[in-house]
Amino acid sequence: MNPRQLYIETVGCQMNVLDSEMVVASLRKRGYELTHELEQADAILFNTCSVREQSENKTYSALGRLRQFKKRHPEKIIGVLGCMAQKDQKLVFDRAPFVDLVVGPGQLHQVPDLLDEIAAGSGPKMAVSLGRRDGTLDEIKRSHETFDPLRDPTMRPTPFQAYLRIQIGCDKFCTYCVVPMTRGPEQGRPPEQIVAEARTLADQGCVEITLLGQTVNSYRYASGGKTTRLADLLTSLHEIDGIRRLKFVTNFPKDMTNELLTAVRDLPKVSSYLHVPAQSGSNRILQLMKRGYTVEDYREMMGRLREFVPGAAVSSDFIVGFCGETDDEYQLTAELVKECRFKNSFIFKYSERGGTKAAEMLPDDVPFEVKQQRNNDLLAIQNAISEEDNQAFLGRTVEVLVEGPSKQQGADAGLAEEGHVLQLVGRTSCDRIVVFEGTPRQVGQFLPLAIYDVSPHTLFGAVLTHEHRPELSEFAVVRLQV
Ligand code: SAM
Numbered sequence: 506m507n508p509r510q511l512y513i514e515t516v517g518c519q520m521n522v523l524d525s526e527m528v529v530a531s532l533r534k535r536g537y538e539l540t541h542e543l544e545q546a547d548a549i550l551f552n553t554c555s556v557r558e559q560s561e562n563k564t565y566s567a568l569g570r571l572r573q574f575k576k577r578h579p580e581k582i583i584g585v586l587g588c589m590a591q592k593d594q595k596l597v598f599d600r601a602p603f604v605d606l607v608v609g610p611g612q613l614h615q616v617p618d619l620l621d622e623i624a625a626g627s628g629p630k631m632a633v634s635l636g637r638r639d640g641t642l643d644e645i646k647r648s649h650e651t652f653d654p655l656r657d658p659t660m661r662p663t664p665f666q667a668y669l670r671i672q673i674g675c676d677k678f679c680t681y682c683v684v685p686m687t688r689g690p691e692q693g694r695p696p697e698q699i700v701a702e703a704r705t706l707a708d709q710g711c712v713e714i715t716l717l718g719q720t721v722n723s724y725r726y727a728s729g730g731k732t733t734r735l736a737d738l739l740t741s742l743h744e745i746d747g748i749r750r751l752k753f754v755t756n757f758p759k760d761m762t763n764e765l766l767t768a769v770r771d772l773p774k775v776s777s778y779l780h781v782p783a784q785s786g787s788n789r790i791l792q793l794m795k796r797g798y799t800v801e802d803y804r805e806m807m808g809r810l811r812e813f814v815p816g817a818a819v820s821s822d823f824i825v826g827f828c829g830e831t832d833d834e835y836q837l838t839a840e841l842v843k844e845c846r847f848k849n850s851f852i853f854k855y856s857e858r859g860g861t862k863a864a865e866m867l868p869d870d871v872p873f874e875v876k877q878q879r880n881n882d883l884l885a886i887q888n889a890i891s892e893e894d895n896q897a898f899l900g901r902t903v904e905v906l907v908e909g910p911s912k913q914q915g916a917d918a919g920l921a922e923e924g925h926v927l928q929l930v931g932r933t934s935c936d937r938i939v940v941f942e943g944t945p946r947q948v949g950q951f952l953p954l955a956i957y958d959v960s961p962h963t964l965f966g967a968v969l970t971h972e973h974r975p976e977l978s979e980f981a982v983v984r985l986q987v
């Protein structure tokens with residue numbers, strides 16, 4: 506029998522990228538092969554995001570474009586997975602009646618069986634987890650299963666980098682956010698499972714692991730009278746041969762302990778890159794968001810972070826135009842960005858989400874144009890800081906892990922041809938992107954680069970080569986065209 510063909514599109518955060526990797530791995534075991542052509546696919550899956558309305562609109566538009574396609578090919582199975590599936594549930598079938606499958610992020614292990622049932626003529630299927638008020642905490646937790654032991658190196662962005670989930674769900678309940686509803690209660694995975702998975706990844710040739718959790722630094726796992734926290738986990742993972750870099754995202758400001766900062770400082774494989782979203786610079790807004798800290802708390806955390814890990818790169822998320830945000834309150838956010846000098850910030854216009862406290866209690870009353878204007882303004886402030894701070898890299902040598910061809914170069918460009926010179930992208934331990942010219946052989950390697958130019962988001966470098974011939978015994982900067 507010919508292998509069945511799977512087409513999958515993923516939007517959203519790293520968690521979704523990892524979920525898709527797992528779904529693909531489980532479907533390969535059932536004999537599926539990946540295809541990039543809709544026409545060839547037997548199953549078409551969308552792994553979705555519902556954090557902002559825009560992400561949902563994108564998915565519904567993509568589904569809308571398949572309406573006629575499904576009429577022509579009724580045998581092809583169309584599935585909606587992930588956070589939007591959990592949030593909208595039956596609404597997905599109402600808005601796109603030709604969809605066959607709706608599966609929430611806590612039920613992804615069911616995808617292979619459900620696809621088989623649908624192919625056998627069962628009709629549409631839905632598998633979602635319990636809502637946050639639909640059972641006891643244990644029942645709800647059990648209905649949000651982690652789906653992690655399977656790994657499929659071929660589905661990763663690169664074979665030498667991997668995400669590793671250490672925590673699912675979230676209990677912070679920020680008033681604007683759907684994640685506690687779509688991903689369920691916060692649960693830490695057992696440390697032994699995490700370490701075993703990291704070993705498997707290292708055996709597969711993975712050199713960089715990024716630990717994932719919505720509030721990754723709140724990670725805790727209690728068993729047999731012992732509680733394991735993120736700092737302990739990093740210490741165990743640090744010992745695994747083959748792993749050369751460890752990162753973790755996303756941090757919650759209030760859970761940034763001195764123990765964790767000490768681990769970041771003392772464990773050389775741990776990147777000194779910390780993503781710690783502040784969301785706003787106004788105490789009134791932070792309180793309305795129910796973030797559980799004040800701007801003063803955030804400043805105190807930043808002070809400790811800078812003291813423990815001097816030179817750390819810190820990035821943040823901000824929401825502009827949250828319910829009732831005044832100009833003065835927005836200015837406080839701009840002040841915080843100037844003061845903290847983040848490496849970069851992800852800036853979002855507030856998007857009201859059904860089912861959240863903010864949607865229930867607070868009017869979404871900042872006009873779109875004002876949100877847009879604040880977004881542009883904050884981005885300009887951040888970009889100026891990023892560019893200024895990147896200037897400090899001019900003339901310096903940095904070590905990068907080479908990730909692959911640059912976007913400009915195109916994903917597969919030239920990789921087949923050994924010796925071919927192409928534009929590559931590498932990333933420093935502090936998460937700075939460096940563009941340089943190199944060869945396909947260098948992908949996956951750690952390389953020293955001399956930085957000769959910078960922009961707000963990119964450093965431009967040239968490979969430092971070491972010639973062993975006696976007449977060329979010193980480091981030579983090979984300046985390639987970029
Ligand atoms: N758990 C992470 C944290 O607390 O920082 C972030 C998770 S969320 C998927 C990523 C970012 O999306 C948030 O930090 C926030 O800035 C943004 N976000 C979440 N809900 C939003 C909403 N309703 N409107 C606009 N941005 C939102």
Ligand code: SF4
Binds near residue numbers: 679
């Ligand atoms: Fe959402 Fe807040 Fe949880 Fe982050 S910490 S996932 S923003 S509820």
